Amino acid sequence: MIYDYKITTGKGETLDLATFKGKVILVVNTATGCGFTPQYAPIEELYKKYHEKGLEILDVPCNQFGKQAPGSDEEIHEFCQLHFNTTFPQMKKADVNGENELPLFTFLKSKQGFKGFGEGKMAEMMHGMLLASDPDYASKSDIKWNFTKFVVDRKGEVVARFEPTEDMAKVEECIASLL
Numbered sequence: 001m002i003y004d005y006k007i008t009t010g011k012g013e014t015l016d017l018a019t020f021k022g023k024v025i026l027v028v029n030t031a032t033g034c035g036f037t038p039q040y041a042p043i044e045e046l047y048k049k050y051h052e053k054g055l056e057i058l059d060v061p062c063n064q065f066g067k068q069a070p071g072s073d074e075e076i077h078e079f080c081q082l083h084f085n086t087t088f089p090q091m092k093k094a095d096v097n098g099e100n101e102l103p104l105f106t107f108l109k110s111k112q113g114f115k116g117f118g119e120g121k122m123a124e125m126m127h128g129m130l131l132a133s134d135p136d137y138a139s140k141s142d143i144k145w146n147f148t149k150f151v152v153d154r155k156g157e158v159v160a161r162f163e164p165t166e167d168m169a170k171v172e173e174c175i176a177s178l179l
Helices: 037-053 073-084 103-111 121-133 168-178
Strands: 006-008 014-016 024-030 055-061 149-152 158-162
Touching: 024 037, 024 103, 024 168, 037 055, 037 073, 037 168, 055 073, 103 158, 149 168, 158 168
Parallel strands: 024 055
Antiparallel strands: 006 014, 024 149, 149 158
16 A cells, blocks of 8 residues: 555655655656646645545656656756756655555555547657657556556545546646545
């Protein structure tokens, strides 16, 4: 269960996810220099709209995809506040795949594997890029790129995974249905 995990905040404090019991949680791996970085804006909108109704956001900056989050935790936080006026908390920059991945992401991926990028120009671009480096990428549950999102319901169950190519309106629809 997600409540069994702890994560380190961008300020170096330990956050016990058990404190989020009864809340809906959006977990997203982010980057400040990515084509998907503008998604910070709708994520902030979700936070403002639904936080009082029980939404929590766990923003985990990650530098594993194209080295698109090169700054320190403080630099990343300042960038997000300056460019997107973010108010939701950010966690410490971490790996989401591989031998040093956060155990939280091991858990999330075990509950919601990769189901594809959907349709459209960005989906085709992502498919082509990943296929070139790993012909078997689609069969693996690994995080494929920045701004992959997991939604956890009020009971702590991981109920959805949204790839970065997914329309943010679908993410909001999922969250709103759980609140």
